[in-house]
Amino acid sequence: MRLLYVIIKFICFPGTYLRGFWENLTCKVLHLEVESEGYMRPDEACGHVEHTLASTGWSAWLMAVGPGFMCFCTGSAFFLFGLFDIFYMGITFYDNAVLFILSIISMYLGGSLLCAAFPLTEDILNFWDVAYRGGLKGGNIPVKILKVIGIIISFPVALITRVGAFLEKNCITFLMTVAILVFHIIFVR
Amino acid sequence: MDKDYIPGSGEELDAAGAPEETAASEEIIEETAEKTVEDAADEVSESEDITADEDEIEDAEDAEEDGSPEEPERVRICPNCHKNAMARGHRYCRKCEKKIIKVKAPLGGYIAGFVSLITALCAFVLAFLLMPASLQVAQGDFFAARHNWYSAGMSYNGVSDVITQVTDSVGENSPLKQVIATGSNFDFKIYKTLVNMYGLFRANQAKSNIFKSPGSAEFTAKSNKLATYDAMFEKFSNTYQAVSDIMTEIDYSETRDKKLGEESVKKMEAARGKEGVDDIALDYFIANVIMACDMGDDLEREQLEKVKAKDEATEEDYSWLYYEDLIKFYMKTKDYDKALPLIEAELKKNTSNFTPAYCKAKIIASKGDTKALEDFIGEFCRNNTNLDGSQSDSNYSLLIYYLRVTGDYSHAKDMIEQAKSVYNLNSDFDRQLALVCLVEGDYDAAFEAIWAAEESANYRAQMYQDSSAYTEEFFATSYLAAYMCDKYGNKDSENASHLPEVLEYYKDGAPNDTVDKIIKGELTIEKVLTEGVYDVA
Numbered sequence: 150m151r152l153l154y155v156i157i158k159f160i161c162f163p164g165t166y167l168r169g170f171w172e173n174l175t176c177k178v179l180h181l182e183v184e185s186e187g188y189m190r191p192d193e194a195c196g197h198v199e200h201t202l203a204s205t206g207w208s209a210w211l212m213a214v215g216p217g218f219m220c221f222c223t224g225s226a227f228f229l230f231g232l233f234d235i236f237y238m239g240i241t242f243y244d245n246a247v248l249f250i251l252s253i254i255s256m257y258l259g260g261s262l263l264c265a266a267f268p269l270t271e272d273i274l275n276f277w278d279v280a281y282r283g284g285l286k287g288g289n290i291p292v293k294i295l296k297v298i299g300i301i302i303s304f305p306v307a308l309i310t311r312v313g314a315f316l317e318k319n320c321i322t323f324l325m326t327v328a329i330l331v332f333h334i335i336f337v338r
Numbered sequence: 339m340d341k342d343y344i345p346g347s348g349e350e351l352d353a354a355g356a357p358e359e360t361a362a363s364e365e366i367i368e369e370t371a372e373k374t375v376e377d378a379a380d381e382v383s384e385s386e387d388i389t390a391d392e393d394e395i396e397d398a399e400d401a402e403e404d405g406s407p408e409e410p411e412r413v414r415i416c417p418n419c420h421k422n423a424m425a426r427g428h429r430y431c432r433k434c435e436k437k438i439i440k441v442k443a444p445l446g447g448y449i450a451g452f453v454s455l456i457t458a459l460c461a462f463v464l465a466f467l468l469m470p471a472s473l474q475v476a477q478g479d480f481f482a483a484r485h486n487w488y489s490a491g492m493s494y495n496g497v498s499d500v501i502t503q504v505t506d507s508v509g510e511n512s513p514l515k516q517v518i519a520t521g522s523n524f525d526f527k528i529y530k531t532l533v534n535m536y537g538l539f540r541a542n543q544a545k546s547n548i549f550k551s552p553g554s555a556e557f558t559a560k561s562n563k564l565a566t567y568d569a570m571f572e573k574f575s576n577t578y579q580a581v582s583d584i585m586t587e588i589d590y591s592e593t594r595d596k597k598l599g600e601e602s603v604k605k606m607e608a609a610r611g612k613e614g615v616d617d618i619a620l621d622y623f624i625a626n627v628i629m630a631c632d633m634g635d636d637l638e639r640e641q642l643e644k645v646k647a648k649d650e651a652t653e654e655d656y657s658w659l660y661y662e663d664l665i666k667f668y669m670k671t672k673d674y675d676k677a678l679p680l681i682e683a684e685l686k687k688n689t690s691n692f693t694p695a696y697c698k699a700k701i702i703a704s705k706g707d708t709k710a711l712e713d714f715i716g717e718f719c720r721n722n723t724n725l726d727g728s729q730s731d732s733n734y735s736l737l738i739y740y741l742r743v744t745g746d747y748s749h750a751k752d753m754i755e756q757a758k759s760v761y762n763l764n765s766d767f768d769r770q771l772a773l774v775c776l777v778e779g780d781y782d783a784a785f786e787a788i789w790a791a792e793e794s795a796n797y798r799a800q801m802y803q804d805s806s807a808y809t810e811e812f813f814a815t816s817y818l819a820a821y822m823c824d825k826y827g828n829k830d831s832e833n834a835s836h837l838p839e840v841l842e843y844y845k846d847g848a849p850n851d852t853v854d855k856i857i858k859g860e861l862t863i864e865k866v867l868t869e870g871v872y873d874v875a
Binding site: 163166167169170171173174177182183184185186188199201222223226227229230233234237238239240241242243244245248255258259262336337338 | 417418429430434438441443444447448450451454455457458459461462464465468469471472475476479483516517519520521522523524525526527551552553554555556557560
């Protein structure tokens with residue numbers, strides 16, 4: 150599985166590299182020490198950076214969700230543009246070769262970014278521990294209320310991210326992206 | 339006071355030993371002043387070691403109390419390199435710590451990140467502009483997947499309006515106009531919709547108007563998807579070319595009798611096996627000759643069923659050639675058991691196909707089951723409502739039919755008026771109005787209605803080359819209304835002057851047996867239009 154994971158990460162190298170960069174940048178912002186150099190590593194952390202774990206809720210949240218949010222936003226834009234142009238507007242190579250090729254590249258970029266939209270399980274589990282397992286210890290009532298609100302608001306995204314991290318670790322996000330493309334090739338185009 | 343006493347040294351003077359302790363204090367202070375930072379650090383680590391030693395002693399004492407053996411000091415390994423010991427008070431070993439401090443994001447990362455943000459923004463804008471048209475196409479695809487080709491066609495037709503709205507908003511001279519445009523694959527979707535709605539022949543007639551994208555010429559020449567349709571159409575048109583003279587002769591012949599039919603069939607059979615002549619298409623054209631020359635129901639049935647059998651034996655779908663003729667034949671001969679499977683098969687391929695749907699409605703009505711008729715028409719209407727929720731013309735026809743079957747003629751007339759206000763070129767509404775007037779005995783109004791139907795049918799045939807209105811029901815209603823108006827009407831309506839013209843057209847007799855029997859008095863209009871299939875054909 151590790152080998153398959155690494156192969157897929159290298160196939161989707163634009164997304165992998167950008168993911169690593171966004172994580173690195175987030176560590177810099179949060180003053181978390183980055184322990185490794187390079188993003189395209191042939192191990193389980195390919196596309197991610199090894200770093201010290203964040204200790205506060207907000208830092209852990211940003212570390213877990215922030216880079217993925219960047220990848221998701223940029224990836225969606227690329228992917229949707231390519232998808233709309235080729236499968237729905239029906240542009241072919243004969244109609245506009247440049248636009249057709251750009252759409253293909255855009256879909257590839259978008260797909261690779263979407264395949265790198267989830268963090269390592271360590272990051273999301275760290276957030277889970279910091280935010281949810283710690284409970285409501287410490288602080289006065291207003292702080293506790295804010296904590297509760299934060300927990301409620303963050304829970305859906307945290308759950309999705311946790312599930313997504315598992316899926317990405319097992320290469321399932323890549324399969325899902327491929328499945329979307331195959332569906333469109335068979336039923337839409 | 340002793341002169342060697344140093345205030346604040348922490349030493350207390352006593353009567354006897356103060357001078358020695360004081361001196362020792364002085365020595366310590368002097369020594370401290372001379373030490374360097376490194377010495378101080380060493381001292382610190384020594385003190386840490388001392389602390390460690392103290393910890394060790396504590397651990398050993400605890401172990402002794404517990405009775406467990408003394409454990410060696412736990413050395414914490416650097417979590418980064420997993421080799422060296424972690425420096426005390428630090429998170430890593432000294433070597434890793436120096437390395438980590440130097441780890442920075444590469445310049446390439448910053449460039450890639452920046453470029454990806456800018457290009458993603460551009461892609462987002464383009465995706466946003468393409469989204470309305472794409473959603474419209476997706477809606478059409480959804481209907482097409484359910485074989486609801488009428489609604490699919492309406493959705494696809496709306497795409498150009500959506501694109502116009504978007505391109506108007508970006509400006510006339512904007513380069514984005516080149517991006518916000520449909521391509522050849524979209525044109526193919528429209529073509530496929532037309533094939534499924536009207537058949538391959540009519541779709542091919544409109545092909546040049548459908549494929550308008552810049553790359554259409556190459557697409558139509560090289561596309562595998564289109565090749566399937568093109569191959570079948572080529573077989574059909576090559577076969578037609580081979581027998582066109584014979585067909586033209588029949589079309590222009592004044593006497594289409596059995597003799598002409600037999601000669602024509604013989605000539606067509608001679609063409610079988612020749613290059614470019616497709617077997618199934620040839621059999622279909624022979625069936626056309628048999629129908630045109632009225633060579634008898636048995637021969638017609640035999641030929642049409644032969645075409646069907648050959649079609650079922652091939653992988654290709656030739657049903658578009660013959661299904662309508664065969665269904666109508668079974669309806670004419672009241673072979674409803676044979677008609678129904680064919681109708682169901684055609685409705686499955688195209689849920690908005692009016693002819694099979696109307697035939698099915700008649701079959702249900704003939705069984706007297708108005709509830710089943712209501713359910714069937716209700717389902718058809720739900721599947722074929724326009725995108726804005728209004729009724730399609732097929733829906734109106736079936737709803738008017740239902741109201742006639744249930745005898746609600748006043749609502750039927752209201753619905754006819756409503757339908758005509760929306761679809762003023764659909765002659766079936768006026769035809770059904772003529773039937774209502776015939777039942778009510780108002781033969782002048784019946785003729786006026788059928789004359790209006792004739793005018794709209796003629797207009798469609800002239801302007802759009804669409805002769806689909808000229809069905810057996812149409813001719814039967816036309817003749818019956820003209821005959822009844824001529825015989826029993828006042829003949830003082832607006833278009834009564836056209837009566838001789840219409841009757842002249844049918845000088846050879848009634849177009850079908852039902853009307854013939856009504857005219858001969860063997861059947862009454864009431865019986866025909868209030869029982870059975872509630873229609874004159």
